[in-house]
Amino acid sequence: MRINHNIAALNTYRQLTIGQSAVSKNMEKLSSGLRINRAGDDAAGLAISEKMRGQIRGLEMASKNAQDGISLIQTAEGALNETHAILQRMRELAVQAANDTNTATDRAELQKEVDQLSQELSRIGATTEFNTQKLLDGSFKGIFHIGANEGQNLSLQINDMRGFNLGVAGKVQVEVAGTIADNTTTTDADFADGTYTVDENFNLVDSTGKIVASSADGKTFTLAGTDDTLAFSDVVTKVTISGGNATGITEATNNGLQAGSYTYDDTAKALKDVNGKIVATTTDGKTFTSAEDGTTTVFSVSTALTDGASVEVGGIDISSQAAANAAITTINNAIEKVSAERAKLGAYQNRLEHTINNLGTSAENLTAAESRIRDVDYALAA
Incomplete structure (x- = not known):
């Protein structure tokens, strides 16, 4: 007869402790929604999950970077849209001035508008900026980081779209x-x-x-x-x-x-x-x-x-029939330059939009994979 130890009671107590520990862990998982709350829950799973989390957050930020890049491009393209409108109006005035039904006085009045348009075109090129960065003066050479990892970049250079480079700089009068x-x-x-x-x-x-x-x-x-x-x-x-x-x-x-x-x-x-x-x-x-x-x-x-x-x-001169004819050619060349730059910017914007879609798909699927490792299965935990 043994009276010092109650083996049956000890076994029951041990099983109760194990059950309480399991219930406590399951309650923790159910309340947090995570299968892995500490490294001890799944050491390898935790390491893999954290690596995936870094990738997911990088993809999400890369998507934001691409969206910011689109905003920058849209700012530049919007300014060039106005540049196009100015050039088209200048061309219209040049065509009008090329007609000899106009007198010298008429052409002088037309020249006044051309001069003002030229100055505004140069002002747009010199002052258009995004986040304090000049966009159209030829100085912008940007790199958009559009991936979760090092070196996943997209470079963009915007050409000089000021009046001088387009050949339509305004005229300046000097008095003394x-x-x-x-x-x-x-x-x-x-x-x-x-x-x-x-x-x-x-x-x-x-x-x-x-x-x-x-x-x-x-x-x-x-x-x-x-x-x-x-x-x-x-x-x-x-x-x-x-x-x-x-x-x-x-x-x-x-x-x-x-x-x-x-x-x-x-x-x-x-x-x-x-x-x-x-x-x-x-x-x-x-x-x-x-x-x-x-x-x-x-x-x-x-x-x-x-x-x-x-x-x-001088800038664009339409003071005579011959000068107006020459101005038409000059303005045509300027329009072609602006068109080429806008087309390039549009291509970059379309590329970035596809980049955003791809980043979203990658982030979504990687999130699903990380969830299978890290998140709790309520049916099993309950």
Whole structure:
């Protein structure tokens, strides 16, 4: 007879403890909805599930990235849509001006609208942006990350759609002219309307004595505190600055060879934008041809001009029947450029839309697979 241990009771207690533990785990699974609440529930399953979760979240974020990319493209394409509308109106005016039923006065009135449209076209190209990034000035070279893993990217470069690159930059009028000589200082940061030729090293100083712009070589200077380069080139002998105040000079000359006044110098040279890109070259100091195709004349000057004389570069000219005919061709070329860019952007947008659909399908199926590993089967747990 044994009186120290009750084996039957111990067995019953052990089975009760096991049952209570199982019930507790099942209740935890039922309440959380997860089969794996801790690594001990399924170590390998947990590792696989976490890897899948990383992929799922990456796919979902990649889909958002693609949607943001579409938004950027739609912003640029919307601006180009307006550019197209402007060019079509300019072409319409050029066709009208090409008809000799119009007098010189009539064409002058038509020219006024063309000039305003040209300026607006250049403004759209220079100011269109998405999340503070310029889109149409030729500087945008973006990478869209459209996958869950490293290197799954899509690159997009938007070409320069400003008036200069399209060949339809607006005309700038100049009223007076003057020269800033060596070591000249100003007592005011504001410039009067007009044209100024920079010959030598100089500083521009406001009324408090603060330097607002300076030049190290007489050809290029930078606005203090903004790093906005004003000059066209570091190889042009002289540079002309259009009127405005010191903080707005860059806008007056723009980043390309816009319409405006330029100083004539009878030597071979190149004109560059502020990024150092050559936009026009000359071998005789008189006729500047486009650096893009080497044949299109950007502007030319008369041999009667003397060294240092100023010349004015116009935009679309419809002041005569011949000029209007030439303008039609120029505008047609601009329309083709914009059409090509819009078509490219549309193709990218369609691609991104398919990318989003594919990412959604991948995320959905991967979520289902992860659920089979991680989530609880209520029928079994109950």
